[in-house]
Amino acid sequence: MQRPFVKMNGAGNDFVVVNALELPFTPTAAQVRAIADRDSGQGCDQLIAIEPSDRTDAFMRVWNADGGAVETCGNALRCVGWLLMQSTGKDRVTIDTLGGPTTAWRVPGPGRVGSGGPEGPTTTAHVKVDMGAPRLDWTEIPLEEAMDTRGIELQVGPIDAPLLHTPGAVSMGNPHVVFFTDRQDDAFVSGSGSLIEHHPLFPEGVNVGFANVLAPDRIRLRVWERGAGLTRACGTGACAALVAAARRGLTGRSATVEVDGGTLAIDWDETTGHVFMTGPVEIEHTGTLTLKDAPG
Known part of the structure; x- marks a missing residue:
């Protein structure tokens, strides 16, 4: 199976982003590892799928390079937010994740985002995201036992x-x-x-x-x-x-x-x-994934 993708990064944290708003994208852990592999795959820290949502503009699903699904990713939220704003014409979008919903909006910043040419990717645009309130109780981290999270016993x-x-x-x-x-x-x-x-x-x-x-x-x-x-x-x-x-x-x-x-x-x-994060987003290139199992 082949799927188009966009390769992006936020402050150097890089992602392969797949549009799954109409066609589901359900890679196996082995396929995620193959895509993330920097020697034989596209190479990325996380694989991202943009999925439909009933309560927000979209749902962002995140897999780490080891193939495991995780709750959220702050830099990816900025990248996905920018893609959604570009495609909808909105200046503010809301993105749901396994870690909860987040709002992203455009902010003034140098340059623009575009696909890379022979000289490499263009300069960056900037996106701000509302990451919500930090969770500070030991049960919310979570920890195995009760501790003061200002300084835990480790x-x-x-x-x-x-x-x-x-x-x-x-x-x-x-x-x-x-x-x-x-x-x-x-x-x-x-x-x-x-x-x-x-x-x-x-x-x-x-x-x-x-x-x-x-x-x-x-x-x-x-x-x-x-x-x-x-x-x-x-x-x-x-x-x-x-x-x-x-x-x-x-x-x-x-x-x-x-x-x-x-x-x-x-x-x-x-x-x-709430914690607000502002930073750059950048498109590196676009391409097509060929999904196949990786060994192991």
């Missing part, structure tokens, strides 16, 4: 001299822990993140953030994503990092979050309690 390394300890825990529709550290090299993030991702404390697994607070309004962040590994950006991870930092008094309620693929503006609104 550490990496020797008991008397841990390398990482007492991360904040936040759900942005998917589970996150955020360590505050200036250790952000690839080996450290990958080694520690892969160790924590499937820790028994997290019955649904967890995304692992490594946040270095540079100023009260600036955070440098790297994220080991559950089921995807080390990615160039994680939108829900950026939201979680700002919330976790603000709860510890390390930042205010708004900050620029620097990720490998660019920057995201995160604002935890005091009036509504």
Whole structure:
């Protein structure tokens, strides 16, 4: 079976997006892994399907590169939001996910989005999304046992001299822990993140953030994503990092979050309690998928 797709990224976090509004798209886990494979497939952090919804403009379904379905993805919400706004002519759309509904709208930003030519993709447009209120109770992350989510009982390394300890825990529709550290090299993030991702404390697994607070309004962040590994950006991870930092008094309620693929503006609104994320979207290319089983 063949299906058209759009390859997009949000601050470097890249996606293969399939329009399933009229024709269902139900890949197997093996097919997802084959599409996501960067050597033999299209290569992506997540595979996205845009499906019909009775209560919103569309439903966004997300699979991680390992083939597993997950609740939501912040950067993908911006990309899907832009596609829906382009196709409907609206300036604001609502997208449902397994993690709940989200509103996206256009904001002023440099450049425009277009397919790449010989010189590569065009400059980016900007989209803002309302990620909703963070879920902060231990049952909402979820954790295996009751803990204060401002700083949970978890550490990496020797008991008397841990390398990482007492991360904040936040759900942005998917589970996150955020360590505050200036250790952000690839080996450290990958080694520690892969160790924590499937820790028994997290019955649904967890995304692992490594946040270095540079100023009260600036955070440098790297994220080991559950089921995807080390990615160039994680939108829900950026939201979680700002919330976790603000709860510890390390930042205010708004900050620029620097990720490998660019920057995201995160604002935890005091009036509504919702977290708003603004950042770039970019189309890399279009093409056609040929669905076939991958080994394993």
